[in-house]
Amino acid sequence: MAQTRPSMQELIRRRTRAGFVGRGAERALFRANFATEPHDERHRFRFHVHGNAGVGKTFLLREWEQIAREQGALTARVDDSAGSLPEVLAEISRQFAAQGRRMKELDRLLAAHRERRHEAELAVLAAQAEEETGPSAGGRLAARAGVVALGMIPVAGPLAGLLDADQLAEGADRLRARVLSRLRDHEDAQLVFAPERVLTPVFLRELAEAAGTVPWVALFFDTYERTAPYLDPWLREIMTTDRHGAMPATAVVVTAGQRPADPARWGGLRDFVTDVPLATSPRRRHATCWRAGV
Known part of the structure; x- marks a missing residue:
């Protein structure tokens, strides 16, 4: 029987490993x-x-x-x-x-984080839509600043040069109140604003179980x-x-x-x-x- 020739990928892997000596x-x-x-x-x-x-x-x-x-x-x-x-x-x-x-509890919390994050983003979009229909350009800018301050978008492009500390604080406070009104409890709020506080203890506990x-x-x-x-x-x-x-x-x-x-x-x-x-x-x-x- 004729021997199967190695594929291009296999030859590349062999040469790469040889070059790694x-x-x-x-x-x-x-x-x-x-x-x-x-x-x-x-x-x-x-x-x-x-x-x-x-x-x-x-x-x-x-x-x-x-x-x-x-x-x-x-x-x-x-x-x-x-x-x-x-x-x-x-x-x-x-x-x-x-x-x-499997890290079952971590997976459950990660799924909850994605859901709560999505709900928060919808709340932000609703707040932005309300500001966009208003007459105040300053209000629209404050709304966008709030999205930045909540960490939901990076400060980039033209917006970066227009934000100051007062606008960030004003926009963040208003949007945070809007988001919190849609969340169920303190854990949900942390899953949105500080997910590492909720996820890390569970990750370490399940990591220790796996390590055992x-x-x-x-x-x-x-x-x-x-x-x-x-x-x-x-x-x-x-x-x-x-x-x-x-x-x-x-x-x-x-x-x-x-x-x-x-x-x-x-x-x-x-x-x-x-x-x-x-x-x-x-x-x-x-x-x-x-x-x-x-």
């Missing part, structure tokens, strides 16, 4: 961390990979995720396609479920230069404080972005965090020189 040290570093118990001083709870665009951060995270799974870890890998903390948690839950570990059934849990956050504004303070809080509950000691967090970790936030935790700067691999440098005719 220069990252052996990084692979060994990550693998060794699973050989140390969490109470061992050599164990690291977070790895931060950083380097210029195109240096291979995403591929390294995929390699590390495979290493983690070989060690029996439950894993999830999220990038900037998730634009908020609720979306990050939803993606983690989805990937855990695909590995047989597997040797390790590994969470990977790629394109961190884009997600750090909302993820970095959250990660710092759940990893170093008890504000929302206990983080399982067998969890390993990996972030990858173009910039080093924020020293103001992580500088005092160097004994628990490994910084992994990535430079261009020798094979990649050779290919770049070849294309440039050097």
Whole structure:
């Protein structure tokens, strides 16, 4: 029988992995961390990979995720396609479920968050429509400012130069009252205005339950230069404080972005965090020189 020829995709994967041979040290570093118990001083709870665009951060995270799974870890890998903390948690839950570990209560609250958020957006649109039919341009601007202040749209374009603190406060207060009038209770209000306060304790509780059934849990956050504004303070809080509950000691967090970790936030935790700067691999440098005719 004639042997089946490999597909183009398979050949590309083989060549990509062959070109990754220069990252052996990084692979060994990550693998060794699973050989140390969490109470061992050599164990690291977070790895931060950083380097210029195109240096291979995403591929390294995929390699590390495979290493983690070989060690029996439950894993999830999220990038900037998730634009908020609720979306990050939803993606983690989805990937855990695909590995047989559902986060049922978190999923319920995420569904409630989406519903309450939709109701809030409808209330905002109704308020805007009322302002648009009125004679006051200042009122219309205040309505738009309120949408901004509630965090429902970014400050961008012509609106950015027209807002001041008074307009933001006026618009936000009026719209917040409108939204709150449509919500059922305090938890619903928090699901709209501060979802992390409701979602994080449940996430940590179900993460701990999942961690009790597997040797390790590994969470990977790629394109961190884009997600750090909302993820970095959250990660710092759940990893170093008890504000929302206990983080399982067998969890390993990996972030990858173009910039080093924020020293103001992580500088005092160097004994628990490994910084992994990535430079261009020798094979990649050779290919770049070849294309440039050097």
